[in-house]
Amino acid sequence: MQAPKWLQSRLEQKGEDWTLRFTKKQLRIVAVILTVLLVALLGFGVWGIARQVEVLQLRQENQLQKEQLKLLDQKVEVLDKKMKTLDELDQNIRNMIKGTESGTVQNTTATPKTNEEKEDPSPKSPNKTFTITQLSAHISSLDRQAQRRMTSMYTLYHVLRDGVGKDIRELQSMLLSEGDDTSANSHMPSIWPAKGVITSGFGGRQDPVYGGGGFHEGLDIANDTGTNIVATAAGTVVYAGDGGGYGNLVEIDHGNGFVTRYGHNSAILVQQGMTVKKGQSIALMGSTGKSTGSHVHYEVRVNGVATDPLLFLPIQ
Structure with missing residues (x-):
């Protein structure tokens, strides 16, 4: 194969050696061409890396949005469950009031709006687009309102059902005093008993120890041994000790038919008969019992009936 003519004119042979000769001008041209090619290659390389980084960022943002939407779906599911419970309670209470001779319940039973409700960042215009964060905040605000309404209605429902005979005005005062779920003296379960991850919900499930079907009467929240566990409302400790399958158990009576249980503790920090405030440390998380x-196995019982704790917990 012969070299091109323009290249042959620059080749010189001395014996078996070949020499390629260029003028200074030609060398400068070659150098400029090579420099341009190198810069172009570097530019394409940097552009390619930048594109890869951009694609990676888009994938991460897309994954984050998927996780946020999944969380919103979970919040909506819990909120929907609370609202259905409210509707059932409302209907039951209306039926019970119709059968009494106490007259009609006045509108003053409504709990006054808190600052959170007044400043609710709810969507006002149907044409405006809201971020996932704004929608999440709105759902959380609705959840807090539903929770306050539900605890008050539970109290009213059980008072009417049990025929305590309280005057309607006294009952209104009681409900209004219980409306402030931020108070340390609040007797309505309304906060999480511990930080952690929900590993088992309320309802039917497979027994994790013996297998087979079963009904889980509480909520399991998992975390490291020694994690702090607090009372979800003010009340009196009615049991603190060995609870059999519950392990080290703390049971608190909050009045108005509300009782909470905290099982499987590694250590108990309270004694039977003690009065505790909402948010007070009562035990340390562990794995005792079954x-x-x-x-922590957390239960909420209303007049002795196990009720889904999620109905009384703020959405996280």
């Missing part, structure tokens, strides 16, 4: 790992 347990497969460190967690």
Whole structure:
């Protein structure tokens, strides 16, 4: 194969050696061409890396949005469950009031709006687009309102059902005093008993120890052994000790038919008969009793009936 003519004119042979000769001008041209090619290659390389980084960022943002939407779906599901419970309670209370001779319940039973409700960042215009964060805040605000309304209605429902005979005005005062769920003296379960991850919800499930079907009467929240556990409302400790399958158990009576249980503790920090405030430390998380790992089994009982704790917990 022969070299091109323009290249042959620059080749010189001395014996078996070949020499390629260029003028200074030609060398400068070659150098400029090579420099341009190198810069172009570097530019394409940097552009390619930038595109890869951009694609990676878009993928991460897309994954984050998917996780946020999944969380919103979970919040909506819990909120929907609370609203359905409210509707059932409302209907039951209306039916019970119709059968009494106490007259009609006045509108003053409504709990006054708190600052959170007044400043609710709810969507006002149907044409405006809201971010996932704004929608999440709105759902959380609605959840807090639903929770306050539900605890008050539960109290009213059980008072009417049990025929306590309280004057309607006294009952209104009681409900209004219980409306402030931020107070340390609030007797309505309304906060999480511990930080952690929900590993088992309320309702039917497979027994984690023995297998087979079963009904889980509480909520399992898992975290490291020694994690702080607090009372979800003010009340009196009616039991603190060995609870059999519950392990180290704390049971608190909050009045008005509300009782909470905290099981599987590694240590109990209260004694029977003690009065505790909402948010007060009562135990440390563990895995005693019938347990497969460190967690707290949290129960809410209303007049002795196990009720889904999520109905009384703020959405996180």
